[in-house]
Amino acid sequence: MEPGQQSVHLSDVVSALSFALDITEGQPAGHSLRCCWLGMHLGRRIDLSAAELSDLYYTLLLKDIGCSSNAARICRLYLADDLSFKNAYKMVDTKLPEVLRFLVSHTARNSGMIERLQAMIHVARNGGEIARELIETRCQRGAEIARTMRLSESVASGILDLDEHWDGSGQPLGRAGEEISLFARIALLVQVADVFFRRGGTEGAVAELRSRAGRWFDPKLVAAVEGLATEPHIWAALEEEGLQDKVMALEPRSLVRAVDEDYLDDIAAGFARVVDAKSPFTAGHSERVALFSDLIADELGYAPERRRWLRRAALLHDIGKLGVSNAILDKNGRPEPDEWAAIKRHPELGRTILSKTVALENTAAIAGDHHERLDGRGYPRGLAGLEIDLDTRIVSTADVFDALTADRPYRAAMPASEALALMEKDVGTALDPECFAALQRGLVRMQDVAA
Incomplete structure (x- = not known):
């Protein structure tokens, strides 16, 4: 705020700055807002309290706040443009054939044959450790920044656990089931839902979530999203103008946070x-x-x-x-x-x-x-x-x-x-x-x- 300007709500500031996180992740503008919109409706459907919804709200808007910390390493290790690499990786499941197709098509695409082969051999030998380190850096940095912004430990934990999977196959700690922060479970689910909604509408999003239920996602949360699929106005809002204002209105009124x-x-x-x-x-x-x-x-x-x-x-x-x-x-x-x-x-x-x-x-x-x-x-x-x-x-x-x-x-x-x-x-x-x-x-x- 400029001197003398009236105070505003934290939701206004964070929802606006979330656009910066979208472009860092190579995502279409408004990705974080769309995730927040879906995630808050999911949180209401599973009867989260007002305090839980408030923390979920900021977890969803800031889930990618650590995303810039691994950009340079992605470029260096994969000899790739980090923005297009991240954008494309959002579509990838962890099934081996799919991962291999992605790496072959996105590693060192614009390099010479020898350089490309060397990069791919390095990734093949060390891919698991590379992925763990990249995700660990991103998640830990994101949690640290969330704490400096006075957000709760629940929000920090939601950001820290974003890439953990229900079956324990995620990164960086291999947490499983309810060991994973509930906010992180919701955030990862709606992130994938938004990516696949833009590709195949509500049916495409729900089908993708269903295919990963029990592996990536908590089956109960997937079932709750299937219930949301019967409410077309929720999904229609993802493509409408003015989503930022609609998302700001979702913050629990009793817990709206002022910014001095x-x-x-x-x-x-x-x-x-x-x-x-x-x-x-x-x-x-x-x-x-x-x-x-x-x-x-x-x-x-x-x-x-x-x-x-x-x-x-x-x-x-x-x-x-x-x-x-x-x-x-x-x-x-x-x-x-x-x-x-x-x-x-x-x-x-x-x-x-x-x-x-x-x-x-x-x-x-x-x-x-x-x-x-x-x-x-x-x-x-x-x-x-x-x-x-x-x-x-x-x-x-x-x-x-x-x-x-x-x-x-x-x-x-x-x-x-x-x-x-x-x-x-x-x-x-x-x-x-x-x-x-x-x-x-x-x-x-x-x-x-x-x-």
Whole structure:
């Protein structure tokens, strides 16, 4: 929220930010909302209490919050685009022929024959351990982030157990039956239901759930979904406009959670961790950009409330990068034209996501414009001069400084002095002179304090 803005509900913020998790998983926009819609109706059907429904609600919206943490490894191990790999894997059962067909068709598809064979041999030899490690990283990271966002241990456990299967064949701990969190059992079931509903409607979704009952899914939950299949309005809503508002209305009214400034800071910090986990080269990037932005804003005389808002915007400035494949982000070399086009789309993705909630809509311009330049040669809109507001200029300056002083796939980190000398050449054309001077002063002050 911007200073003076009214508080909002947690459901508004989380339902909006769930779109970022959808694009990270390579899923059509609204996947998390659709899962929440189905899962909450299932929870009501099995008579969960209001407190249980409240925790289930946030488990469903945030089930994929750890999903960015394994993206780089998927690219590296399978020599694949993580977004299309994840999207396709949602369709795969654990039956051996199906898994083998998937691996053959998705491992190193665009590599040379020798490289592809080497990758496939490695996967064949170590596939079980690779899958366990990838899922463990994702689930543990997701549970950790949920806790930092003040969600209950029940929500964290639901996220942690998401990939466990009823018969014990899941990952990472091989839990079985009722050892698995009930929220996780529901979340995995409705996740598969949404994927197959988009392919074959209600009949296709229910048929797929039925085929995995007793293996992946609790048979009682599958039977409950079969009961939901007799209520066509529930399934029709998955394809209608305004689902976000309908999902927000499902949160138990007596347990609606308000978001104050402190809580919104924690949410922004949690999603910044999701963004930065996408690539080993961006670890801590959002937090550092927030720090440098605050340093500049302080030098420019921003009031404490405005600085707080700007830090939050800086934490989320790169949220659209979750929709860019790690095959591009981690590439050691210049992007090809189509890859560069994908990179240039990330600011607009960020603007779209942050615009979906009143609590963060005033940060959307910073996400959307932080790669614009004063001379109009930036992207995505080619804004120039005063068309770029001062808040965005501050974050852009901080972003460039951190990018230069951190390791990247194509070069090592620069010393601060070298980075500042390089940035100075772009002052007045790309970077704002006042923001750059404020950064220099702030860094000197930091150095003096450290000494």
